[in-house]
Amino acid sequence: MIKLVRKWGLPRGRHVIITLEGSFHGRTMAALAATGQPRKREPFEPIHDWFRYVPPGDVEALKGALEPGDAAAVFLEPVMGEGGVIPLDLGYLREVRALCDEHGALFAVDEVQAGTGRCGHWLSISSADVVPDVVALAKALGGACRWARSSRRPRCPSLPASTRRPSAAGRFPAPPPSRCSTRSSATGSSRTSPRWVSCSGRGRAAGSRRYARRGPRRGLLNGFQVAPGIAAHDVVDGDAPPRALASTAGPDTVRFTPPYTITAAEVDEAVKALSDALGEVAS
Numbered sequence: 391m392i393k394l395v396r397k398w399g400l401p402r403g404r405h406v407i408i409t410l411e412g413s414f415h416g417r418t419m420a421a422l423a424a425t426g427q428p429r430k431r432e433p434f435e436p437i438h439d440w441f442r443y444v445p446p447g448d449v450e451a452l453k454g455a456l457e458p459g460d461a462a463a464v465f466l467e468p469v470m471g472e473g474g475v476i477p478l479d480l481g482y483l484r485e486v487r488a489l490c491d492e493h494g495a496l497f498a499v500d501e502v503q504a505g506t507g508r509c510g511h512w513l514s515i516s517s518a519d520v521v522p523d524v525v526a527l528a529k530a531l532g533g534a535c536r537w538a539r540s541s542r543r544p545r546c547p548s549l550p551a552s553t554r555r556p557s558a559a560g561r562f563p564a565p566p567p568s569r570c571s572t573r574s575s576a577t578g579s580s581r582t583s584p585r586w587v588s589c590s591g592r593g594r595a596a597g598s599r600r601y602a603r604r605g606p607r608r609g610l611l612n613g614f615q616v617a618p619g620i621a622a623h624d625v626v627d628g629d630a631p632p633r634a635l636a637s638t639a640g641p642d643t644v645r646f647t648p649p650y651t652i653t654a655a656e657v658d659e660a661v662k663a664l665s666d667a668l669g670e671v672a673s
């Protein structure tokens with residue numbers, strides 16, 4: 391995705407990619423450079439300097455960053471996962487689309503964590519009724535196995551043919567059949583599958599049970615903020631870890647991203663388990 395955007399931008403004198411402070415885009419060098427968390431980048435400095443970071447939700451800051459006319463793309467997660475499970479304001483996402491069009495930049499989205507149905511739509515950005523130019527997808531595409539891809543808007547007119555040739559990125563050998571079958575069972579065949587829609591309902595159910603300060607959520611991407619003085623890490627990984635799989639997203643957010651196959655009863659069970667673990671830590 392980053393290479394594709396650069397390949398599009400460089401001949402146009404656009405070498406910068408704008409990303410959001412607090413974002414997370416991966417651990418390879420370029421993805422790490424795109425990541426708007428200095429703590430994660432610092433151990434690897436000096437690092438690529440062609441990313442420009444702006445605060446999420448700040449339209450004026452984004453306008454300022456686009457103003458020089460050197461940006462190839464704005465690249466963001468519609469729901470910021472590792473940064474604390476923060477769904478971006480839908481109005482902001484529409485503004486980003488409009489500003490990209492106005493300034494001639496691509497709108498590239500990272501749907502690695504929030505996409506492929508987890509938030510109730512094939513792409514989480516569909517909640518804002520926005521069509522991006524380029525999308526990065528992974529995670530559910532391969533179940534627990536590694537599988538990723540990026541998709542380009544079919545009508546994105548000006549991507550040079552060289553970015554569409556396989557040689558622009560290289561390829562792994564074709565994945566084995568077991569992985570293909572994992573992929574199709576995770577994603578189903580329909581882009582409007584009831585499976586995605588029900589993710590949204592079960593996510594609401596998880597979010598409506600209070601066991602910590604209410605947190606952000608969209609579909610089955612839930613974040614629960616723990617009260618001040620409690621470390622999220624102690625809740626998921628402390629002396630009495632919950633009987634439910636959870637992770638952290640920043641120091642004060644417990645993240646609950648169950649598999650799509652979770653049932654409503656299992657959501658209840660997991661929420662109770664997390665609640666009990668929180669109680670242990672708080673007492």
Ligand SMILES: Cc1ncc(COP(=O)(O)O)c(C=O)c1O
Pocket residue numbers: 414415416417467471472500501502503504528529538
């Ligand atoms: C939002 C987001 N983007 C990118 C990545 C990196 O994905 P990969 O590990 O497939 O490179 C992750 C990994 O967790 C992620 O959450």
